[in-house]
Amino acid sequence: MGGRQYALGYALFMLRHRRVVIALLCVFSLVAVFYVPQVNLRNDPDSLLPLSNRYVATNLYADNHYGMGNLMVWGFKVKEGDIYQPWFIDMLVRFYRDASELDYANVSNFAGLPSPKLRNIGVDADGALDFGRLVPANGLSKDEAEIKSQIEYLRAGLQRHFVLEPLLLYYEDPDGRKCELLDGDGHINNDSVARVHERCTAKGTFIIGDFSNELKEHSLTWIHDSDALLERYQAEYGDRVEFLVSGEPYFLATMIKELQDKAWLFAISLAIVLFVLRYQFKHWSCAVFPLLGVGMTIVLTLGLMGFTQFRLTTMMALTPMLLLAIGIGHAMQITRRFMQELCSSGDPETAAVQAIQHTIVPAALSIGTDLHGFFAISFVDISFYKAYAYFGIFGMATLILTTTTLIPLLLVSFPPHVGSGEREWGWESGLARFVTRLLTGGWKWVPVALVVAVIGVSLHYAEITRGVEALMAGNEGRADPEVARIQDEFDIMPGVEKGIDYPRAAFKDHYLLGELLYGDGRVRPIADLNELSAMMPGVITANLIVRSRTGTLPPCGVDAWSKEGKRVIGPDSCFDEQEDPPQGIFNDVQVLSALSEMEDWLRSRSDIGFTTSYVQFIKTLNMVLNAPAGQPPTRHANLYAIPTFEHMHANMYAYQASSDPDHMPDPDRTIELYNGMLAANAGAGELDSFVNTQTWDEGIIVAFANTLHPVKTHRTVREIQAYIAEHKSDPGMAKVRIGIEGGEHIPVDNSPGARVVVTNDTIPGKASIGGFLGVTEATRDVAFKEWLNAPAMTSVTVFLMTAAMFRSWLVAIVLIGLCFVTLLSQYGLGGYMSSIEEWSGNLAFHVQVALSIAMGLGVDYAVYMVSRLREEMQANQHHWAVSLRNTVSSTGSAIVISVFVLLGSIIPLMNTEMANLWSVSLYIAEALVLDVLLALLFLPLLVWWLKPKFVFGRN
C-alpha cells in the first residue's frame, strides 16, 4: 500500500500546483522550440561506426592523408552515336567547369575528359613525345576543321590511355552490352583494347568529383545547387543525353532533403492520431490534450538535440515518431482512466486524482522498461545508437510529466462535458467478451498455435537448423568455407544476413508514394546507381593503405650541418633529401613490383572492376620513356610494367642504351629517377592523392568493387585479406604492411591537437581495408558483434526491472518470454528479407537497433495488462473471467487503439524514399503489433496457467 500512498500524494501535490506545473512545462517547451532549428543533422556515416575499428580507422586515415573521401560521379550516356560529337564534348567541358565551381569542390581531384590531367601519351609528327591535353583547356575551337582535328586527337589519345580509358569511358556493343577493356585476367593490353575499339562504340563517359568534408555542414544548400546544375543540363540536353548521378555526398544530402521534402507526411500522421483520439474519447479536449502533451515531449527532445549539437543522422527522424507512438499509448491510458473516473464521480478533480493515482505506477514501470531498451544500446559504440539511447531516455522520461501528469491536469482545467451513460464504445465491451470467451474456452489453443506458428516460420527463415548443424560440425566440417564462417562468427542464424548494402540501406528502389503522386515510384539515387554500376568498372572503393614495416628517418633540420658546411648529424640519424640516397618503400623496385602484382591479382577478381595507384604512374612513365624513339609508346604495352631486373632482361631492346649496349639500367635508380621526375612535374600536393611525397614510404591502392551485394562484398574482403596473408613473406611484400593495425594512434582529422583514436583489433592477423568496401565490412563486423549482444543486454535489464517492479520472478519470466517470441519474429523477418534479397530490409546494423528498442517498448503492453489484471483480481474477489473481461475492456481496448496510433505514426517513416527509416520502423511496428497481440491473447493464458502470486495473491 505504500506505493499507492505515494501515488496518491503525488496526485494531490500535482493537482494542488497544477497551474505552476502547466506553466513550467509550457515555458520549457517554448525554450526548447528555439533550439529545434539548431538540430545538427549531418547524416555523416563517418560518425556512425566506432573509429577504433580497424576498417574505419583505415578509411579515416586514407581520407585524412589522401583525400577523396566524398566522391561524386556524374554519368553521361549519348542516346545516338558516340561521345565524339562536338556538342557533347562542349557540354562535357561546360559541365566539368560548372561542377568544379560547386561549393566545397576539391578541383585538383576531379577527373573527366576535360581534366587538365588527362594527357596524350603519344608522339607528335616529329617523333617527340607528346603530352598535350586531350581536351583543350578552354574547350573546343570554333573553327570546324580545328574541331575535327581536336576530336580526333581526343579519340586517339583516349584509345591509347591504359589508365583512364577503362575508368572514364563506357563502351557498348551493337546489342547494347557493355564491352570490357580489361581481359579476363584483369590485364589491359593492345589486344584487349583493340578488340573493344573495333567492335564497340564509346557511348558514355563520367566526371568524378571530390568534395571537402565542409560539405557535410551545409548539405541542403549543396544538394540544391548540385540538383539545379543537373536539371539545367537535363533541360538542355535531356533529349540527346541520359544523365546519371551518384556518390556519397549526393546520397547523404539527398536523404536530408528527402526528409525536408516529405515533412508534410508528419502532419498527416498527427491528423490521423488526432482523429483516432477524438473517435475514441468523443471529446476534442481528450484528443487535443494527449497530442499536446506528447508534442511537448517531442519538442523538448528535439530542443535538447539542438542544444547539445549532437551529430545526428536522418535515422533520428525515428525518435520523434517513436515518442509520438509510445507517448500516445501512455496518454490514452491516463485519458481513458480519467474519463472512467469522471463518469463515476462527475468531479474532474476527483477523476484526476484517481486517474493519476492508479496510472502513475504502471506508467512509471512501463516507461522504466522503455528506458531499458534505450539504456542497453547506450553502451554500444555506435554514435547513432547512443543518440537513440540518450534522446530516447530523455524523451521517454518526460512522458511521465507530459502525459500521465499533465493530461489530467489540463482536463481538470478544461473538463469535457460528460453525458449520462457515457462510458465506453460497444466494440470495447464486445472485444472484452470475445477475448474472455476465447481465452477461457476451448479456442484458447488458437493463440497458442499462432505463437507456435510465428516461432516456426521465424526459425525457418532464420535457417537456425543450418546454423546449429554448422556449429556442431566441428573441425571436420570446416572444409566447407561456409561452415567455417558460421563457426568463426557464431552465426547461429545464417539465413539472416547481417551485412549491409549501403545504398539500399539508405534508399528503397521503389516507393509507393511516388507511384501514387507522380506515377513513377522509382527512386532516382538507386536507379542511377544501378545503371552506373553496369557502366562503370566499379562503384565502391576499396582502399589499401601501404606502409613500410621499418619506417624512415626524419628529415634533417638546420642543426644537421655545421656553419662550415660539415655534416654533424649523420645519414644514420636524419635524412637529407638533397644528399642522401632516397629512402622509403616507393623508391624500392621490389616493393613496387609486388604491389603491381597485387593490383593485377585484384583486377582479375570478378568483383573488382579496376584499380589505380601510384604504381600506374610508374608503369606509364616506364612505357613512355623506354619505347623506341619516334614510336608511339602504347605500341609497346609490354613496357607498361615496373622496371625490374627480370623485366628489363626480357625486354632488352627497350632498355639497352644505343651509346652503351652493355649497359642495363639499375632498377632502383630508374625508379628513383621516375619518382624525381614525377615529383618535379606534378603540382605541389598533386601526387599526394596516391603516395606520400614527403617520405615516399607510404601510399594507397584504390580498387573499385563492382558489387554491393552484402555476401559478395564480404567475400571480396576475405579474398583480399587471404591474398595479403599468403604473400606477406614474398619479396617486396615482406617490406610492407597493409592497413591500420591494432593499437595504433590515429588522429580523427588533420587539425592541430585533433582527438586521437586508439585502434582495437577485432580482426587479428587480417589486413584492414578502407574505402566504402572497408566501411561495409566494418559495418558487418559491428552487426555481428551486436546482433545477439544488444538484445541480450536489453533482455537482461528488462528482466531484472520487471522482476523488481512486480517482485515476482515468474512474472518477469513470462514477460521476457513474450519478448523473446517477438525478438525471434524479428530475426525471422530479417531472414525473410534476406531470402528475397531485399537489402533495404535485412538485419543490417542500423536495423538491429530496432531489436532493443522494440523489446523495451513492447513489454509496456504486458506491464499494463499484468498490472490491470492484478487490480481487477483484487477488485473482483479473484474472479478470473470477470477480471479478464474488465482488463481487456479497459486496458486492452486502449492497447488496440494504440496500435492504430502506432500505424498512423509510422506513416511518415514508411513513405519517404528512404529505406533506413522504412526498415527500422517496419521492424519496430512488426514487433509492437505482435507485442499487442501477445499481451492481449497470450499473456492472460500464461498468467492463468502459471498463476503468479503477483496477480493471484491475496495482498
Add this chain to the structure above:
Amino acid sequence: MTSDIFFSKVTACALVFLGECTFGCACAAAGTPITGDELAHKVYFASHNESLRNAVSKRTDDTVAMVVNRVPIAMRDGRKPHIQTFDTYINNQPADQTVDSMQMAILTSGKAKGTGILVTRFLDAERGATLAMWLPALRKMRQINEPSHEDVWFGTNLTYGELVLRKPEDETHELIGEATFEDCLPAMVFQEWERNRYTELLPGEQCGHRGTPVYLLKSTTKFVNWWYDYHVTEIDRQTYWPYRTVYFKNGEKVKTVVVDWQSLEQPDPALGYPRFIYALSHDDGRDSLVFVPRATISLNTDTADDYWSVDTLRDYLKNQGD
C-alpha cells in the same frame, strides 16, 4: 577514388625553362608609354631581352640556384618544403643562323639528379622549340614536345604560359594609373620545423623597391574560360621590370606573383635578373619560390657553342666532379 593517373608531361617540359626567366634586360625608359599595349611590349622585352651573348647560373661552393615548393596549407603540417637545385646555361647568340637560342638546365640534387634538358629555339616563329632530355638512370635522350600555356612549371604554382609562352598579343592591356611602390616584396616564410640548411640560404622579404615609381597595368586575357580573367601588374617606370602581378578570377584574387628584379651591374644599368620569384595561390596557400643568387651567375663567358649539346648533359655531373 579516381586516380590522378594522368601522366601529364615530364620534367623536361619544365626543367628547360629554368633558364627562361632567369635573365632579362630592360631597354632604358624612353618616356612615358602612351598606351597599355606599348607598356606591355616594353615589359615583355624587359623580361625576355636576349642582348646577352650567354649567361650561366652554376653552383659555386654552397651557393646554388633552387626552386622551393610547398603544398597547400591544409596538407602542410609536418611536411618539409620540396627543394630542387639546378644549374642553367643560356646561349642567346648561337653560331647557327637558324637558331634563336639554346638553353640547358641540369638538376643537381635529389632523385632526378643529373637529369638535363636542352632546348633549342628557332628564329622561324612557326617552328616550335625542340626539347631533348637526358635521363641519367636510363642513359637515354628523349625528345619531348613543348608544354602548353596552362601547364605547371616545374611543380610550382606558376604556369608555363606565365613564365615562357605568354606574349603581349595574348591579352588586352589598359594602363590604369601610376603610383609609388610602397610595399616590401614578400618571400617564403618558414616555420621552425620547415627549416633546413637550404632554406637558410633563401632570401627574406625585399624592401629595396619601396618608393619606386610604378605603372599599373591591367591585362585581360583573350583566352576564353581561362584560369584568370585579368591581372594587374606594378611595373618599374624606369626599367619596366614587373615587380608584382596579381591575378583575378570572378573578381577575386587567385594568385600573386612578385619578382625581385636586380641589376646585373652591367654598363646598361637596366640589365637585370630576377633574384627571386615568389608566387602565392590565394585559394589554398600553395606557394613557390625560385631563387637565383647573383654569385652563381656568370655573363658572356667564353663557352663554345658546342657546349650546348647532349654530350654535355650526359657527362655533366662527372665533369663537375660529382
